[in-house]
Amino acid sequence: MPAEPLSIRDAWSRIPSPGGVGAESERFTGKRMERILATVVAIGSAVLGAQALVAAMSTLSRADAPHITMLLVVFVPLAAMLLACLIGRGVRIASGIFAVVYVLALAAWPAVVDPADKIAADQPWIFFLVNVGVVAALLAFPLPLQFAWSVGVPFIYGYVRLVQGEFSRAFWVTTAFDVSFTLILGIVIVSLGWMFRSVAAGVDEARGRAVASYAEAAAAAAAEEERVAMSALMHDSVLAALIAAERAEGERARDLAVAMAREALTRLANTEAAVTQEGSDEPVSTAQIVVELRRALSELGADAIVEERGGVGLVPGRAARALVLAARQALGNAVTHAGGRGLHILAEGRGDEGIRVTISDTGPGFDLESIGPDRLGITASIFARMAAVAGTADIDSGDQGTTVVLGWDRS
Incomplete structure (x- = not known):
């Protein structure tokens, strides 16, 4: 008899069980969502980074060495984060590095840029990257730190701008608008990321429960099938051989009973190989x-x-x-x-x-x-x-x- 062809139950049994070696496959939707978030962040950050780079290039004619260093310190980690997001590898590490480096660069901004050379209406190029630092925290840090970045980075920027403008009235007005805008946008971004990840986690959890439920049903069906097959084996071979032996009166009947008993013992010995796969393939x-x-x-x-x-x-x-x-x-x-x-x-x-x-x-x-x-x-x-x-x-x-x-x- 031929071996049983690959069935749906056989294919499903190849799915790793919860907590097993392949448990990562149970976060399929979550992993896909992380990939989507990384791609969207890469596109948005590339656009804002290009704007910041154009604004920064316009100051190179009068930039000193510390200012050039600031450009390298900010844009090199940003480029690494964009590359990691595009290829899908090292996203968390690269994003975490940029999020930390950007905050440090933002805090050091007054020491790099001459405050006397700035007016309130001009926005420094580093302003364009405030929400990039927030989305970098979205990819790298747990939820509490994400909200901390979404609230803290705009206020750090506001404080830096006020220091740069020596806390003049004109700087207070423009800075308040910039901080409120980036603060609201950052909180919205983090909230959307949390919502999308929660939905993906819910889908994965529901899928895990469905797989576990199906596995239990398949196990129960297999046990019932084995019970029925074993019952049929006992009735067909063992009981039939016993009845034949009891009724055997002649030589031919006794030979028949012996043959039936031999077949019954053989089939019982083969039950470990599954009684449903007896005979030739x-x-x-x-x-x-x-x-x-x-x-x-x-x-x-x-x-x-x-x-x-x-x-x-x-x-x-x-x-x-x-x-x-x-x-x-x-x-x-x-x-x-x-x-x-x-x-x-x-x-x-x-x-x-x-x-x-x-x-x-x-x-x-x-x-x-x-x-x-x-x-x-x-x-x-x-x-x-x-x-x-x-x-x-x-x-x-x-x-x-x-x-x-x-x-x-x-x-």
Whole structure:
């Protein structure tokens, strides 16, 4: 019988479990959101940085060495942060360095720029980078420090401007406007970042719960499938071998009981390899299925008409094995409860598209509804076994006899 093809359950089982080696995959949305934030920050910071650079270049004609040093100290970390955001590596470190360096450069501004050479209406080039320092903190620091940067950096800038203007009235007016604008914008930026990250974290948490719930359901389904398969195995092999041994009276009956016991022990020994994967891994022809049905009749010591119709095709090994075992159980029921009267087997092949096996007898029949769930001969050995391979099983029983129809369709 062929190995079970890769199914949805198999694919899902490859997803790392919570807390496992691949736990990073559970932050998929969060990581994607961080990438989006870094890209947006890179674009916005590049625009503001270009404006600051243009404004700074206009002062180079009269800039001294400390001023040039200030340009390098600010723009080199800024360029490193932009590069890190674009390539998606080292974003937190590069952003943290720029956020700290910018605050230090801003605090040192009065010592670099000559206050007497400035008027209140002129905005220094370092002003354009106030909110860049805030977004750098957004990428690098935890939430409390982000809000600290969004509030502290504008006030540091305001204090620096007032020092530069010697706290004159004109500087108070323009500086108050600049500080209020950058303060509001910085708080809004940090709040939006916190909101987007919270939404992404919520999505990841919901996904984690869904995966855990599915894993629990899959485990329960696998346990139930194993229980049904084991129950069918116990009923088909072990109990059948015990009954055959009890009823063995002649030499042929004793040989049959020994063969059944040997098969039961072999199948029990192979349960660790999964009872649903017994037999060969190769596809089975419909003609071979008919041969197996004839062999089952011989082992049961029953006489029956075996009719074969349709084209010969190949059936997946697991489906063929399940169909043969279910048909064998139906034959055993017919022999045990109906004495094998009027036993007839019809195997209808549909090429490679599927197969249908009909087993009928003219016994007294039985009431299918009255069979308890603990009776495994029909529920586990026939219905559950065929359902496990996406097959069908139908039983019609009455005073005129019993008909069992087993089918497997590739579609």
